[in-house]
Each structure stands twice: as C-alpha cells, then as structure tokens.
Amino acid sequence: MSCFITFEGPDGSGKTTQIQALYDDLVGEGYPVLLVREPGGTDIGDQIRAVLHDVKNVDMMPNAEVLLYSASRAQLVGQVIRPALETGKVVLCDRYAESTMAYQGYGYNLDQELLKAITTFATGGLRPDLIVYLDIDVEEGLRRKEIGFRRGKGEWNRMDQKELDFHQRVRSAYLRMAAAEPERWFVVDATHPIVSIQDSIRKRVKRLLGEKGIGRTVRSHGRLGEEGGTNEAHR
DSSP, X not given: OOEEEEEEOSTTSXXXXXXXXXXXXXXXXXXXXXXXXXXXXXXXXXXXXXXXHXXXXXXXXXXXXXXXXXXXHHHXXXXXXXXXXXXXXXXXXXXXXXXXXXXXXIHHTOOHHHXXXXXXXXHTTOOOSEEEEEEOOHHHHHHHHHHHHHTTOSOOOTTTTSOHHHHHHHHHHHXXXXXXXXXTEEEEETTSOHHHHHHHHXXXXXXXXXXXXXXXXXXXXXXXXXXXOOOOOOO
C-alpha cells in the first residue's frame, strides 16, 4: 500500500515548515517516505520553476502560467511521484493540483472545467489521499513571508507580489474546496503554536496510514529505514 499526501495553504501559512516536520517524524519512525515540492522536484521542473517565479516576468499571461505549472506537475508525477507510490512509499508533496484551482482558477477567475481537464491530463488523474490545508488570513500570511524573506529564509516570488484581492480569492477558493470534500481535506488553523499544529497533523496522518495498513520499514541490521529527499516549497 502507498499513500499520497499534499500540503496546501495561502502564502506564509507555514506549510513548508509543517511538511518538513512531518517528513522528519515519519522518517524517524521508519516509514518509507518521500518529500517533493511544486513547481520543481525534477531537473525539468526546476527550470520551469525559475521562469514561473522570476519577479521580472510580470507580463506572463494567466493561461501561459497554467500550462507551465501543469508541465512541471506532469514531469514530477511521471518521473517521481508515481514510481514512488508504485513501490509503496508515503509521498508528501508541498503543493499540488489544488494550488492550480485556487491560484490560477479562482485567483484569475479562469474556467474551472478547463483547468480540471488540463490537470487531469497532466497528472493522469492522480489525486491525493489527504490534503492538509493550513489556513491563515492573507495579510498576516504575506507579512510573515516578507519578514522571513528579509531574514534570509525562503523566497519572495512573482506570485507573492500579486495584489491583496488576488490572495483573498485564493484563500476563499481553498476554503470552498475543503468544505466540498471534508473527507479528503484536513483544515488546520495556522495561527496556532507550531508544535500544536505539528501534533494535530501527525495524529491525522498516522490515523490515515493505519487505515491504509502502512507500517514502518526495518533494515536488516535492525535500524529503522529512512528514504526520501527534501525541497523547499514554492510559496
């Protein structure tokens, strides 16, 4: 059995911190886990990421943006995520298809059905078993992210500099999607203490892994196994 878990949230919600903490916890307990990010995660995807996030590319059209994000996602799914799931790994992904629906779909008010078709084509219909959504007021989230960037932590990219109304539409979209599929979304208040958030996510994920019958792996010499790699998030 395998498990695909994604993390979503407005900019500055702390999802990268939380997905890294979950990864470290699962690795420490011996689960076969892989951590990836969007956009990027492959050589080709990282090149696309550089174009998407370059603050100089202010003239990028929304439809071009959708196709670039989808191209990076297609490469990541085909080259990394599906092969990992086929070998029984727990795959953690920092952002996934729901980001396209929120940012490009609701942020730009693009055609939702068309975006779903493009996303299905890019992913082959692969959907996460669980979406961990970290919710935060967009102004507070952007303030956090800007402070972190000034302190040399993380990035401030082309998407971050969108107008406030854009980010508010994105957050509203996430909340709508979460309400529509409560069985697949786990909504967390990102203003709570970091340790408290970590604990609630850990409990929810461990329950899911138990339901799917995914256990720890132990190496032949008795040490808990650990697999995977890390990347920073893109927003």
